[in-house]
Amino acid sequence: GAVVSQHPSRVICKSGTSVKIECRSLDFQATTMFWYRQFPKKSLMLMATSNEGSKATYEQGVEKDKFLINHASLTLSTLTVTSAHPEDSSFYICSCSGQGNEAFFGQGTRLTVV
């Protein structure tokens, strides 16, 4: 399958700071990228959908000013958690889809806000 690289895999930050997570599709052009949040032992919760060159579409209940998404190219999307607080601690995962009917996931980022 296609390769999606997510970075960093783990990050610890202080409360009030911002954290940027990158998602790259390495061997295909991702027209659409998705950002998910996953709580322990739970399923993936879709946060937002982003298409290259346009504003992201956020799911209900997800603050767009809190979780900034940029999809500047067909191979890169970033999620910035702004003014992070302990309740933002979670596992964040991106996925990418190209012209096929499949979606491939990054390795995930474990965010811990202290």
Added chain:
Amino acid sequence: GQQLNQSPQSMFIQEGEDVSMNCTSSSIFNTWLWYKQDPGEGPVLLIALYKAGELTSNGRLTAQFGITRKDSFLNISASIPSDVGIYFCAGNSGGSNYKLTFGKGTLLTVNP
């Protein structure tokens, strides 16, 4: 919105046993996908299904896209310890942005 019911929630089996899990949907899907997630990792695609009635295998894994397009199952034969993980079904109802709806997952434990 769309909902996926995945069962069972968890399974404890002995090495060598066969496993079956399934997902049902309240609405029709055009694509069914099955993923496996190891702890601390992102989900990895196991099998993708595109047509109602389709039966697809990937090694010891077999999955089927239900005729009604509202269900799918995944079978694992002759389980081994490395099959341990969480298995998710996911469905897509179509559209250009390929948004997936996920089941709640099945936690599989394999005892050697």
